[in-house]
Amino acid sequence: MVDFIQTTIDGLSIGSAYSLIALGFTLVFGVMRRINLSYGPSIMLGAFAGTWIFVTLDAQPWLVAAVTVAGTVAVGVYVERVCFWAIRRDAAIASMVSSFVIWMQLEEVATILLPGRTYPFPELFRTGGVEIGPYFFRMEYVTTLTVAILVLVMLRLLLFKTRFGLALRAVSENPAAAAYMGIRPGRVIFRAFVLASLIGGIAGYLLLAADQQVTPYFGLWATFKGLIAMMLGGMGSIPGAVVGGLILGVIESQTQWYLGNAYKDLSSYLVLFMVLVLRPGGLLGQGIAEREAQAFRRI
Amino acid sequence: MLEVRDLVTAYGTIEALKGVTLSAKQGEITCILGPNGAGKTTLMYSIACILKPVSGSVKVNDTEITGTSAPHALRCGIALVPENRLVFHSMSVEENLMAGAYTRLSSDRAGVQADIDNAYARFPSLKDRRAQIAGTLSGGEQQMLAVARAMMSRPKILMMDEPSLGLAPLIVAEIFSIIRQLNDEGVSIVLVEQNAHKALQIANRFYLLDQGRVTFSGTPGEIGEDDFIQRAYLGSKVA
């Protein structure tokens, strides 16, 4: 029982970082009904910028964090301009494929920038963690969880208490009607992209600081984890992204603990596949499935 | 007030408007009639600067607004109540109203709040449901909300696209009385309607649009004289 709870705690902590990545996905998907496959690779390239100043200038962790986030946002802006802004509003598949070829581009830029495979990423704390009763809380995980909760609270305030949040929700629901109100959907999409990159950069930094290393594969990994978590919860749903991320984290850590490393990824795909087959809208996204799908189908 | 001259708007190579000229006078209700596909909605979108016309001009109080942006048209006093209402289903009534005042939301908080109170005074049923999600409102209430939302931008000209679409006769009557009331308060109205009988009862002036051209214009009193129009668009005699 102690093991089970300890594994759940670890899973929730990692899961909170997944939630953040899924949030970035869901924000962008919600506002433009298109998928950005380059989301993970943008974070990866941002992190490469971070590790580059760490390796060459021996920068402080906070500076690495700032560069990682700023780099992610810069790459995110590039992706938005090339794959989404420039492509006709009704060509969702073209946008997606375009975001894929840009992904290949980003990966190559990363390997040219730093030709090795694995690079160190500065750890946040040298101390291990805290013990409460029989449970051990890794310091990185505590930080991840805290930051994730903080980001969530701020995001909620942003969405429901500000003018930008109002515009973002209006565009998510109906871009045409939003335009009649004088909202410029293109501008809102751009800002949503920046916001998503910001969140992604933070999530990426937290994950990599816990791992203390970064490889070009992080892009693929982050895109997959984000997609799975988002689909688990239901596309375009913010609570869905959070719940999806946490569930994914717990499933992974439990299967890793009880069945071994080999089944960690397999189990998360299996769960998602079953959710899709049995409950196509995701766990929290009931009813919207058909609408999203229709919007997405306007190729 | 609103002057439209030789307006041509095209979707690709297909011209939906082939040179439309019309004017809406201050304080009047101007009605645009015509069959499906005549270009009525295209005309509204072009006036509201949502679509960019190929040529021609749209002037509001002698200010040229052709080809500017929707926010600019809104600031010049043109608001649109779109066909099918298009309220934001997942947002509350109050948030819908705030979205209507989006262009001055940050600069004029107090004014926006005052306008929200005005809207509630005009539509008491919305006040009771201010926190309710708009998607759960009835069709009639959604239409009221759409009108109230458009009024939030303090328009001089309110354009309404088929406000009676899909509503029960009693609700339609209510909507039309609201239109009249708004007009009495000095808002000029441009009304697109299929329900020609109803529309002609309150209109000061009307235009017939067919295949992207104005084929007839006049006052409701004049329409009875032209038998063709009556048969084509109204079916029977106007009372």
Place this chain on the structure above:
Amino acid sequence: MSEYAISVASNMGMIAFVALSAYVILVVGEISFGQQAYFGIGAYMSGAATAMWGWPFGLALAVGSLSAAAAAFAIGALTIRLRGLYFAISTLCFAEMLRLWLNSVHVRVEVDGEMVGPDGAEGFGDIRWIFENDVTPLEFMFIIYGLLGAVLAFLLLVERSRLGAALRMVGQDPLLARSQGIDASACKLLAVMFAGLIAGLGGGLYAHFATYIEPNVFNVMLGVHGLAYGLIGGLGTALGPIIGVVLDIGFLEGIRAIQGYRMIVFGGLVAILLIVMPRGILDETRVYRIKRWMRRT
């Protein structure tokens, strides 16, 4: 032809199967990130057929592609009510599950005193049909292109038929198709199954060309490349995916000068292409215009 040219051409031919298979699903209006799974099933099954069971090559290819089609049918039936991104992700899920599962599949049998068969992540080596029968790389390339030509000819024929029109209508507007009495779900299932068959055939060829396969060959990059080729070439005709493959591998592989920057150049070019032509080079409108022009002259 040099060894290198033959190997590049053979690779092009084999990935064209994946591109065609992704294209068939694009035609019915869905996206698949998972065609590599059927490529993999075809590779493992037909590899096993010759190397482990000693079957003839032709029969092995048939077994590979038919089992891929059967798997595609089963997965297709499960996911038939999913649309758009949900469908796309379900294909990805299946492909990744298969790949991860293959990592733990160990079926070793003794053939001529040696152990052969899939050995989990260690892969499946010694598929030696090509050596045992003295097939030169050039001959094998002809086999690849012969089969590719046959598949392509068949697809072009289908596209001219009523079935082809029905499939395209399902892709454009399933509701309209249904109102015309077309069973949209059956059409999709048929397309998914046939796409599985094509990918499986390509996989069978690949196993015998490479003589060694491992689960990681069939990762998502393979499928998404196939998908990208399908879209780059254009959604208007089955020739489109071939153009996509030729453009990327044939053309860019040839330019030695940009080696190391290949993906940057290619990615940029494709991004620009998609901005100008969001439905690929040979989209429906352009195919129609070309056909009209050919009829006139």
